[in-house]
Amino acid sequence: MSDLALAPLAAAAPSKSRWRVMRAVAAKEWLELFRDRRLLWLCAFVVALMLGALAFGYVENARILSEREAAARADREIWVGQSAKNPHAAAHFGQYAFKPLSPLALADPGVDAYVGSAVWLEAHRQNETQFKQARDGGVGARLGSLSLAFILQTIAPLIVILMGFASFSGERESGTLKQLLSVGARPRDILAGKALALIGAIFALLAPAFIGAALALLFFVDRERLSLFDQFIRLGALGAAYVAYLAGFAFLALGVSALARNSRAALVALLAFWLANSFLAPRLATDAARAFAPVPTLLEFRAGVVQDKAKTFGHDETHPGFIAFRDATLKKYGVARIEDLPVNFRGLALRQDDHAGYAIFDRHFGALQSTFDRQDALRAAPGVLFPLLALRPLSMAFAGVDSRSQFDFATSAEAHRRDIQNEVSDNIIHFAHDNTYVAGPELWRKIAAFAYRAPGAGFALGYSLLPVAALVGWLALAAVFALFAARRLRPV
Amino acid sequence: MSSSFLAGARFEARMMRRDGAVWFALLILAGVALFALAMGTARIAAQQAAIAAARADETQRLSKLQKTLAQLQQGDAQGKPAPEPPPFRDPRNAAFMGGGPAATVAALAPAPLGLVATGQSDLLPPAVRVTTGSKDSFLFADEIDNPANLMSGATDLAFVVVFVYPLVVLAMAFNLLAGEREQGTLGMTLASARRPSASLAGKLAARVAAPIAAMLLAVAAGVWIFAGWERFATPGFAALLFVVLLYGLFWAALAAAVDGLGRGSAFNALTLIGAWVAITMILPAAINSIAAFAHPAPSRIEMVLAARAASTDADKSRDAALARYADEHGGGKPASAAGAQEATLRRLATQEAAFQRVEAIVAEHDAQLARQRDMADRLGYLSPAYLTYAAMADIAGSGEARYRAFLDRIRAFHLDWREFFLSRAKAGASLTAQDYAAMPKFTQADEELVGRPPAGLAGPLIGVALPMLLLAAFGLRGYRRAAPR
Numbered sequence: 001m002s003d004l005a006l007a008p009l010a011a012a013a014p015s016k017s018r019w020r021v022m023r024a025v026a027a028k029e030w031l032e033l034f035r036d037r038r039l040l041w042l043c044a045f046v047v048a049l050m051l052g053a054l055a056f057g058y059v060e061n062a063r064i065l066s067e068r069e070a071a072a073r074a075d076r077e078i079w080v081g082q083s084a085k086n087p088h089a090a091a092h093f094g095q096y097a098f099k100p101l102s103p104l105a106l107a108d109p110g111v112d113a114y115v116g117s118a119v120w121l122e123a124h125r126q127n128e129t130q131f132k133q134a135r136d137g138g139v140g141a142r143l144g145s146l147s148l149a150f151i152l153q154t155i156a157p158l159i160v161i162l163m164g165f166a167s168f169s170g171e172r173e174s175g176t177l178k179q180l181l182s183v184g185a186r187p188r189d190i191l192a193g194k195a196l197a198l199i200g201a202i203f204a205l206l207a208p209a210f211i212g213a214a215l216a217l218l219f220f221v222d223r224e225r226l227s228l229f230d231q232f233i234r235l236g237a238l239g240a241a242y243v244a245y246l247a248g249f250a251f252l253a254l255g256v257s258a259l260a261r262n263s264r265a266a267l268v269a270l271l272a273f274w275l276a277n278s279f280l281a282p283r284l285a286t287d288a289a290r291a292f293a294p295v296p297t298l299l300e301f302r303a304g305v306v307q308d309k310a311k312t313f314g315h316d317e318t319h320p321g322f323i324a325f326r327d328a329t330l331k332k333y334g335v336a337r338i339e340d341l342p343v344n345f346r347g348l349a350l351r352q353d354d355h356a357g358y359a360i361f362d363r364h365f366g367a368l369q370s371t372f373d374r375q376d377a378l379r380a381a382p383g384v385l386f387p388l389l390a391l392r393p394l395s396m397a398f399a400g401v402d403s404r405s406q407f408d409f410a411t412s413a414e415a416h417r418r419d420i421q422n423e424v425s426d427n428i429i430h431f432a433h434d435n436t437y438v439a440g441p442e443l444w445r446k447i448a449a450f451a452y453r454a455p456g457a458g459f460a461l462g463y464s465l466l467p468v469a470a471l472v473g474w475l476a477l478a479a480v481f482a483l484f485a486a487r488r489l490r491p492v
Numbered sequence: 493m494s495s496s497f498l499a500g501a502r503f504e505a506r507m508m509r510r511d512g513a514v515w516f517a518l519l520i521l522a523g524v525a526l527f528a529l530a531m532g533t534a535r536i537a538a539q540q541a542a543i544a545a546a547r548a549d550e551t552q553r554l555s556k557l558q559k560t561l562a563q564l565q566q567g568d569a570q571g572k573p574a575p576e577p578p579p580f581r582d583p584r585n586a587a588f589m590g591g592g593p594a595a596t597v598a599a600l601a602p603a604p605l606g607l608v609a610t611g612q613s614d615l616l617p618p619a620v621r622v623t624t625g626s627k628d629s630f631l632f633a634d635e636i637d638n639p640a641n642l643m644s645g646a647t648d649l650a651f652v653v654v655f656v657y658p659l660v661v662l663a664m665a666f667n668l669l670a671g672e673r674e675q676g677t678l679g680m681t682l683a684s685a686r687r688p689s690a691s692l693a694g695k696l697a698a699r700v701a702a703p704i705a706a707m708l709l710a711v712a713a714g715v716w717i718f719a720g721w722e723r724f725a726t727p728g729f730a731a732l733l734f735v736v737l738l739y740g741l742f743w744a745a746l747a748a749a750v751d752g753l754g755r756g757s758a759f760n761a762l763t764l765i766g767a768w769v770a771i772t773m774i775l776p777a778a779i780n781s782i783a784a785f786a787h788p789a790p791s792r793i794e795m796v797l798a799a800r801a802a803s804t805d806a807d808k809s810r811d812a813a814l815a816r817y818a819d820e821h822g823g824g825k826p827a828s829a830a831g832a833q834e835a836t837l838r839r840l841a842t843q844e845a846a847f848q849r850v851e852a853i854v855a856e857h858d859a860q861l862a863r864q865r866d867m868a869d870r871l872g873y874l875s876p877a878y879l880t881y882a883a884m885a886d887i888a889g890s891g892e893a894r895y896r897a898f899l900d901r902i903r904a905f906h907l908d909w910r911e912f913f914l915s916r917a918k919a920g921a922s923l924t925a926q927d928y929a930a931m932p933k934f935t936q937a938d939e940e941l942v943g944r945p946p947a948g949l950a951g952p953l954i955g956v957a958l959p960m961l962l963l964a965a966f967g968l969r970g971y972r973r974a975a976p977r
Binding site for chain 1: 794
């Protein structure tokens with residue numbers, strides 16, 4: 001027999017009694033959840049699905065990681081294995097920078113399949129990353145693949161809805177709500193007890209997945225390259241975000257259940273919201289983001305860069321910019337002819353042109369990323385009402401697989417390209433005496449291999465303030481809605 | 493058709509006409525379908541604009557080159573030669589021009605019913621700039637898009653049909669028996685009909701006919717409004733209507749089969765929602781993951797590295813050849829070694845080496861991807877949603893079949909293009925105005941593909957029809973055994 005049945009509660013129940021009510025309601029809800037075999041089987045299935053998705057993620061990530069590491073080694077060998085040639089010709093041959101996979105991509109692959117994995121670092125131009133994995137996936141692949149994030153974002157809320165839709169309406173239909181209220185239990189305390197039970201169930205649902213992810217991280221993280229502590233902070237943030245997301249669904253389910261005519265109506269309303277949140281909102285928000293913050297086409301983007309680059313001289317010795325630079329250099333060194341310069345003029349010209357190009361690339365690629373950021377902000381803003389829109393960018397950011405992480409990688413790769421350009425130009429400036437100058441493997445070896453260090457969890461948080469605010473807003477809104485519904489609770 | 497069936501259908505239709513919720517659901521469904529088709533129209537317009545821009549760019553580049561060529565020729569003819577341009581800007585230089593400045597556009601214009609499904613069209617650019625380089629240098633250029641947009645997917649008709657439409661069909665049909673039993677009217681319904689099961693089937697037909705008809709009408713109206721009535725004459729349009737009809741019938745049959753078990757409305761609702769989640773979400777995701785696990789997609793990076801390794805090998809081998817020449821000819825450099833022709837030959841040798849290696853690797857990769865897709869296609873028979881989605885993409889011309897055909901055509905054209913420029917470059921011949929006029933052109937794949945019925949739909953259609961028939965038979969059996977309590 002529950003504590004509730006022992007004695008009626010006083011009208012103004014002390015906090016200790018209210019806590020007893022909450023505990024008793026939570027215990028009763030837990031018991032019912034455990035007694036519902038269908039729900040138990042469903043939860044077991046979802047947990048198995050999550051663990052299976054983690055295993056798939058682990059295997060896939062290990063494969064991709066080893067592939068990219070092998071590619072980086074092979075490209076290094078190709079680079080240092082070049083025959084003797086002019087250093088600028090080697091800069092044209094360039095290097096490839098490969099994006100190392102974020103360990104938490106095993107839980108949330110994010111946009112990884114939709115961004116290139118490698119970028120060619122060649123002379124004179126900053127390239128976009130190439131080779132999107134999604135291109136090779138076929139049409140069916142657009143229906144998604146199993147990942148922990150996919151299950152937690154779309155299927156877990158459904159489980160929470162199924163656990164909670166009849167919380168109040170079911171009790172009303174069976175007459176127990178009337179009994180409960182008649183012994184003096186306050187609706188708010190009943191709500192708190194039921195919410196406690198549901199949130200406990202959410203923790204129980206998430207725990208195996210997050211313990212599995214933590215164990216996978218222990219094996220997966222390359223501790224020379226990444227901080228395990230940072231990865232655990234990221235995992236903790238992911239856990240908090242998913243708990244907030246699902247807890248919001250728990251409050252929503254309780255609120256709708258309290259207000260609905262009957263359980264069926266509650267279920268229909270909650271399923272409609274789930275459908276809108278999981279399927280319609282992400283697509284409609286994307287359509288809106290595209291319309292309000294359009295991105296240029298590749299042709300337009302490249303034409304813009306070419307237009308600005310035309311103002312620099314490149315290899316064109318008749319360009320006014322080239323002539324002006326030549327004259328300024330001769331004046332600076334106090335000589336009348338290029339041949340009399342103590343350094344190689346071609347190297348100086350290359351360096352000058354490269355530096356002019358860097359500003360142009362920074363402007364164009366920065367503007368493109370700003371457009372992506374505006375689109376992401378537009379998509380995340382309705383996250384207060386449709387929480388998947390807030391959760392998804394947050395999850396991707398902390399998993400290190402969002403477009404900002406990609407931009408950080410691309411920026412780092414571009415910095416390495418500039419190091420290569422500067423190194424080869426300096427070599428030409430100081431060692432080339434004529435146009436037949438060639439450098440050998442010692443220069444290729446001197447130029448370091450690209451090594452990317454992904455930023456820490458603070459970076460992810462810094463670019464996720466809007467989604468964080470939207471997700472907190474969602475949780476608060478859902479809790480307030482549940483409280484409002486509890487105040488209007490009808491016993492029959 | 494028996495009178496019981498018709499009577500049941502007529503009665504149910506009358507009931508539905510008076511139910512505001514039914515009208516609301518049907519209007520929402522039709523509205524979403526029309527919105528998706530409108531979005532598809534915008535997407536098609538963007539693709540057409542991208543192709544037009546790529547072609548305009550090509551025209552501009554070529555006219556500029558031809559103008560420079562005419563100036564150079566005129567200067568030579570007048571005995572006042574113009575300043576020699578660098579080889580990469582020289583319109584006479586076949587080795588450089590075919591590799592970029594004169595590159596031609598190979599385009600895949602949207603198919604007549606392209607507005608129906610995004611398919612692969614947001615990932616694979618509609619226009620490719622074909623050069624004499626190896627495929628890795630031009631075939632994998634991507635259109636710019638926010639990766640988060642690509643991940644979210646587009647609102648297209650395929651999405652509405654696969655995900656939203658079944659929910660409306662299920663909402664109409666999930667509790668025909670259970671609802672009547674719970675209201676206490678089932679006994680009367682069974683008693684008043686000469687053939688109770690036919691009467692129940694008639695009621696079910698009326699319930700599912702409404703969303704199916706609404707969807708078919710919305711599709712037809714949307715195609716007419718956004719693409720023009722002439723699209724009705726394309727074989728793809730008939731196939732589209734058939735796919736939509738069959739998919740709706742599958743969900744109706746599933747609802748009847750579950751309802752026929754004789755359990756309550758709540759059981760039916762939960763079971764059908766579970767089935768919907770499994771068929772539209774979990775199974776397709778699992779199919780993709782299993783196929784990717786069994787036949788991992790090859791790394792395109794491998795292709796690039798092979799091309800680079802081939803270039804450095806060719807470079808080294810060219811150096812070795814020159815060194816041998818120097819040894820055999822008393823240490824002197826060959827006459828051409830320092831000249832432009834040596835640079836051209838070196839460029840051609842590295843390009844050729846990269847081309848050969850990339851061709852071999854692309855063929856290997858394609859074979860591996862084909863294995864992955866074959867497996868996914870076979871497993872796809874587990875999910876009618878997967879089959880329907882792929883069928884709609886094929887009808888829209890944004891599926892794998894059309895892109896494979898496009899890539900095959902590019903492969904053949906690439907060989908012609910290389911032959912045209914490289915034969916001249918190897919012979920040391922300059923490009924002339926006649927050569928510019930005679931450059932190979934990529935024939936418009938869209939013109940050939942317009943009106944062609946989408947191939948390979950029979951398998952997916954049978955894959956949806958067979959389970960539908962089995963479920964319908966199971967559902968009918970349940971209706972025959974229906975009891976008031």
